[in-house]
Amino acid sequence: MEKRLNGILTLFLAFVVQLTFAQDLTVTGTVTDAEGLPLPSVNVLVQGTNTGALTDFDGKYSIKAATGSKLVFSYVGFLKQTVTVGTQSVVNVSMQEDASQLDEVIVLGYSTKGVEEVTGSSVQLSGAELAESPTVSVDQALQGRVAGLQMSQASGTPGSVADIRIRGISSINADNDPLYVIDGVPVANTNVSGSDNYSSLNPLASINSQDIETLTVLKDASATAAYGARGSNGVITTKSGKAGDTKFTFSSQVGFQNDAFNKRDVLTGAERYTLLNEALYRSYGPNGTIADLGISAPGNGISELLSVDDFYDGVTDNDWAGEIRNEDALTQNYTFSASGGGEKSNFYASLGYNKTEATVIGSAFERINGSLSFDRDLRDNLKLSTSMNVSNITQNPVLENGTFFSNPFITRYLMNPFNSIRNDDGSYNIDLPFGSLPNIFYVNENNVTRNALTRALSNTKLDWELYDGLTFSNRVSIDYQLNEYTSYRNRYEGDADDINGDIAISDQKNFNLVYQSSLNYGFKLGENHNFDITTLFEYQKNQNTYLFGSGENFPVDGLIQINTASANFDADSQFEDWYNVSYLGLVNYNYAGKYVLDGTIRREGSSRFSPGNRFGTFGSVGAAWNVHREDFMAGNIFNTLRLRGSYGITGNNGVGLNAYQPLLTYSANYADNGAGFPSQFGNAGLTWEKGESFDIGLTFGLLQNRISGSFAYYNRRTYDLLLNVPLSLTTGFDEQARNVGEMVNKGIEAELGIDIIQTEDFTWNISANYATVDNEVTELALGANGSELDTEAGSSYKTTRTGLPLRSWYMRTWSGVNADTGAPEWFLNGVDGEVTSNYNAAARVDQGASALPTYSGGLGMRLDYKGFFAEGNASFAGGHKIYEQYAQFYLRTNSFTLNSYNGVSELLDRWQQPGDVTNVPKLDYGRNDNFHATSSRHLYDGDYVRLKNVAIGYSLPSKFVESVGIDGLTLTLRGTNVATWVKDDGLLLDPEVRANGYTALTTPPVESYTLGVNIKF
Template identity: 70%
Template sequence: MKKTLHGMLTLFMVLVVQLVFAQEKNVSGTVVDEGGLPLPGVNVIEKGTNNGVQTNFDGEYNISVTEGSTIVFSYVGYSKQEFVVGNSNTIDVTLEVDAAALGEVVVLGYSTKGVEEVTGASVQVAGEELASNPTVTVDQALQGKVPGLQISQSSGTPGSVQDIRIRGVSSIGAGNDPLYVIDGVPVINSNATGSTARSSLSPIASLNSQDIETITVLKDASATAQYGARGSNGVIVITTKKGKSGEAQFTFNSRVGFQNDAYNKRTVLTGPQRYELLGEALLNSYGPNGSVQDYGVTTPAEAIGLIPSVDANYDGTSVYNWSDLIKNEDALTQDYNFSATGGDEKGSFYASLGYNKTEATVIGSTFERLNGVMNFSRKLRDNINFSTNMNVSRITQNPILEQGSYFSNPFITRFLMNPFNNPYNEDGSQNIDLAFGSLHNTLYVLDNNITRNELIRGISNSTLDWELFDGFTFSNKLALDYQIANYRDYQNRYEGDSAPVNGASTASDNKNYNWVYQGSFNYGFTLGDVHNFDFTTLFEYQKNQGYYMYAYGENFPADGLTYITSASANYDASSSFSDWYNVSYLGIVNYNYDGRYVIDGSIRREGSSRFAPEQRFGTFGAVGAAWNIHRENFMKGSVFNSLRLRTSYGITGNNAIGINNYQALLSYGATYGGNGGATPSQFGNADLTWEKAENFDVGLIFGLFNNRLSGSVTYFNRRNYDLLQGVPLSLTTAFSNQSQNLGEMTNSGIEAELSFDVISTEDFNWNIYGNYASVDNEVTKLALGADGEPIDPNGGSSYKSTEVGRPVGGWYMRTWAGVDPETGEPTWYENGVDGETTSNYNTAEAVYQGASALPTYSGGLGTRVSFKGFFAEADLYFAGGHKIYEQYAQFYLRTNSFSLGSYNGATELLDRWQQPGDITDVPKVDYGVNNNFHATSSRHLFDGDYVRLKNVAFGYNLPSSWANSIGIDGLMLTLRGTNVATWLKDDGLLLDPEVRADGYTRLTTPPVESYTLGVNVKF
């Protein structure tokens, strides 16, 4: 015991002496890479302390440390090095490239590359940025973070499909959606709902943003050509989290908040306002100078007497606010996630469980998701690694009938319900005997109908890597994606679409099975220390099968019966099967000389069952090059610590056409004399092939002053050709047209990113960043008709036209000239441009309106400030250069009996012309006259330019020492708002400017403004 105490005392005295008499000394030196070039910005820190500096522009450093301590040198993409401080005051260091670290920087789907090895245009967003955004679908969180990526919501209903375009549209007659790749495997992301009339349901909504490691957006041929016939529209690569070695770590995230409509200034007439306009409109039609007939009425009050039902059912003063009734104010959103990760030198795991429940901002719609993830990796032998990822989820959604002008669409009720109708009876029950118009009582319909989308999705991805010898690896990957989508719709017996048939029920079951096998060989080696080679060959087989079953029944004998088995009449059922497959052979070559000059290339031979056997295979490929200028000797001592020039060129494809479009088909749904019959249904074209895109891309990437200022500038040009277009056929064929590969168009533009650390100290940091992208779309070739003139793919639409020399789907309509101040009549320009005007809508000429629905520019701007654990951030998104058409103006901006008799009108009608000399853009109200004010014209076409404050957040990270004192590893609190403000260029646009890619405002759930409180605990 005495010896032990003596030993402890001696040790204590030695430590005291060392602490008291330890000598401080200055250590300096240089830090260079393997080529001898200086590395500015290297972190130099005394191990175990907060004492550290960074190397300057020449790679030099100077640090005061304790003799005998250890100095750690670290830099992104290089192996960390440690040195013990001895007698020397100089330590020169050469950092070696860490190939493993570089490989984690950019994930390209089939491969990973170091940031200095990438020759193409790609942007990678970290999972932390995505997880902090309270969106149900993770792709929505990319808005404003990637230049050239335009995202708009098809609906704000939680879980709906997003409209996404990468560098504009690439097709006229085929799909424009990007390809989604999860953990290196292409997946299916089409709408999973059983009804195109109701809210859509995105399979991506099955993924939890908390489980995402990175999302990489691939934009140019150097990256997308590896995906062959599916790369023309761009690729979104999603990588899920993997396990981390070490002691098990646990994380719990919770986020609770509320949301409302982000932007909606469109209001409708109240009962008294409409009562006023109704009397005036009736008087203008049936008064002394009536436009229809003089019925002897001389005042608005007398004129209203012409419609006895008004006097019988409305007192002229009551306010029935249907708009507010269908809102779900402060809709609740909840999100909870628990995860664990850990491992040892042999393997690691990541597991999580998540739950999300989000209400929509309209009554009757809720989204719910329960998901679990289990990712596991294990070193089976020194040269064999195995990993498997499992992601299982169940999502449900109560979709609303919002994708059209349906009487049960709650937004139709919000804007068109006659405000003379009382929603409730005297006893408080819901009124289903509405006196005015033909709309249903949405309150009753939503309470008594049953509508549900359900998607159960399981994704399994297993990989076995076998390193046969040093640098040569044989990989096998098998991925399964199984989606089961169920749709159920019961419509009650008393009110709504199925009241005439005493109730109806619909059910459908849609199963999609997608499996992919990839087998590849990869060989990487170095010659002479400067010649670095990497070769990959890959075989991929993808098979997709779809099963669909549908059933229907009507006439229910009693309340409470909602399933088809209880229906008693008009049964209907159908089923179908579809399948397709792709077979691909891919080769990838990467070479770099001394980290300075990079060349890569890829070639893919792909076959798709969507085309005839003679046209089934196509060849796609790309080449890219990069010059890491900052590694050259002549850059030594410059302010640039990163300067890269890159370029790429290649051919990609688009096979997003219908299955069996190339075949001449018969349909067998006909009957003849009680027997089955067949009818011709498709003419077919055995020469159909892929749409193709020729891509050129050049960019400059830079970083200055220890990367305090960094960014990039890119120019791209994409020529899409062999575009599908319907070509008229002779009527003797019994078909109107045939799809052929004839069209062509180009997209070109500039993309730029910039980030600047305004202040960067140990305690205080301030960063600003932004991105900008332009897209110029032009149609250069169309199929020719029998008259030798180009065929308009829009087929004479009253809204749009596609012409050579102009963008796809340019707005094409009559040009509004205003209201005649003397007569109150609407007018349009006769020649469609200027000069003479006419009140005869049919004699005015329709012309191109100078823009399309496609934004010509978009981008984001943001800032982040942090101080001693506190942080604040804000992000803007903007888009413009396009026009938006308010399609439903045709209903609520009529000045006659439609808006003022049966339904309702917008409050803009209060600005109507009333007497000669009035200057307004709303004609006089005239009950019995159709003046075509509501018809398609530039009156309802608005500039689409807008800026949206996407994200504002304030938070606090508890210092680790404080967190440890209460038994946890970390704690972060965050208050976040999304879509908190919106600014529009055009004051006339009163509905939300974030619309689908076709440019029409619709009466659907708009994007939401939300506020959430988040808690993140690590232990």
């Protein structure tokens, strides 16, 4: 006790001495970065106290301190700097960037944290990275840049939706699409195309990537639990103004594009002529007659029946496939923006225009958009932030999502090349003698198909600082989408020629309202205990209205409105709405920046479930240890060494509206009368699908971050799956939505970056990321007999069973072509050994893979030398298989392919005589050998590598640009999707396919080359 009293007395005397001899000063000065630019809101504290000052917008500060005191200057992304106060009253400080803290601020939607305060797994891309990619929709720029994010641009039609999966597929039947959060607000982002048969339309294409500040991908429970039912997310922040004089930026990207990868060629007329004669000869011999074909008609020769010689000379190549391509399709993107501000307010405004042609005739995309954000300090403790983004999109979609005669890609592969494209006078030939496909060129010129999306996204936030560190915020966001769809089909050629033309028009309106109210309190206890606490209430309402009308039989050409049709009028209207209400709590604590703990809890209610099961509780806990901040790490080669881990439970409510209710459907056309009839069994006990996630990771940086990277392991168990379970037909219903089943995704993720050379004039760095997904179904619903219910029952391609990945390929196994007979063969037991030419006798077995990639990643490199730069990055994926479903149309060996339609050039490799070794059986016009039927013959390894981005450019030195009155000028020549390599030589269509794993006859992803100009002034 005496020793303690002596210590206290000593401290008291030292304090008295300091008060007696130290001179109080009002110290002023400026704080700038290493380039002399002012840093706003820098903390200036007297060491050992919690009192201090903040710099204003010019980096100026004023603080009272005694001589001998130490001033501590801190700002995110810069090294702390300590200055001892002497007798000077002016102290100017130049802050140096902290190599271990660059790109530190992570935007998590509801909060923004330094990277060392985050315990979850997330990847943030800067707006500059996204803007470099000349894509219509910003999500397309993510491919290969984020470990664990698998993406396929299944259609290259401008504005179409991409398939994005983060850490694999987490649900069998419920929603797997990521949620997008723009400026802290969840928005609606589902396909808004007016027809499922035409190209999809992505609402995210309404956002100009030039207006985006950052995009963060959240992956584990600690990062995503704040969103409750929403699961994995893409968090977007748009640009806002910065203090200082108004700055202007103009960017331009102009170029052209073609199909990225398509090696599937069709038969020319001459080739098809040869194969047709061979197939006829094998079936009927040299003296075959019409009677051999089972057709009663005059004449004796088969050639007479087919009438080939009357329309085709055996030489001419009617290149339907070639003319359908829109070679060197033009792409243009322009953005003009302004940004600036003063002491109390700032703004950002932009205007953009994009016009992109598709690589197939008849399709194009056009967007005009404007954005404005404005921040204003209404008082010292009251701040208003508001933003508005308005855009209009016009897309000419393609009839590509199905086997429709007017699908241009059906024409590309199936049109009989004996048909001529034009008549002798140059007009399009609409009296085609062979097959039933229309002349797509006439259809394209005389049909009208259009999606027009107008989107207005408004976001207003008011922050009221009640007292130091405690802020009360209110935010209101409105996302309004109006989509107008028009489909006019002409009277003479195509799908409506038999009804003298038709018209269908629809209007779909989606209104999404979000209100958020939150309290945030950030404070310190002592020197080392840092707390940040947030409570939030969120209300979301979504309303969707749909109005449709149609008519048939037009009296004349040129009329494309419903009121000018004269028959078979129809109309439809629908209304849907849903609501979410959430209560959220977030707690983040760190001790001296070394040890971090955070927790999230969200109580969320969804109108998709019955009142008794509407709410679910989700949450997470996370921890991190910033090892590099420990004293024992002083002098170590590690700038960053960080361990983190998290555990949490998230939810999914992605089930149909009113799925819990027994329903009656009312129809105005039930046996020509209005009637109501049972349509849904319902399930009042239906509730949330849940995901339990565990994640652990290591982040490192050494040698002044010359080498940096991370490694993570994750395990996510999804249970109480929302599945449609078959019912006994005695119930009068075929299925019921239930919570049953379980599935597991686990894997690793790794990222690595190396600065190989880093000098004042020359830098060379490389980067890589790699991720795996091991998917397994562990529990399914049971049928009445106690056996598992396969969710793929009835499919000839796939199965879903416990112990296997979701939707595993399940089919007969191809053995090859019998070298003696030319007949196709399959393994009798489905594995090996005995073979059979009887397709139905062969067993179906698991093919050892699913449609889902088991690994993916990316590689990147950049060189900089005195203003010149070169960069490139590639993406890859594999471990899965892809099925060429349309082989059943163009890869048959009989009359189906060789009579009315066309085949692919692979048929030229057919078996012709004993001893031939080939993978294509003999041609036989009148025989069905089932070569086209579902088997591993048409199943290919999906592994591929794609060179996504290659660029060279030059940024003019400041001494040159300043002489002409501008602040910066950068020229860039960029290529995207410039090369593609596939593992399986048999995979001739583009390897980027939808999550279902089928190749499709759609617009392939594009290879583009653009010249970019960026001017700042």
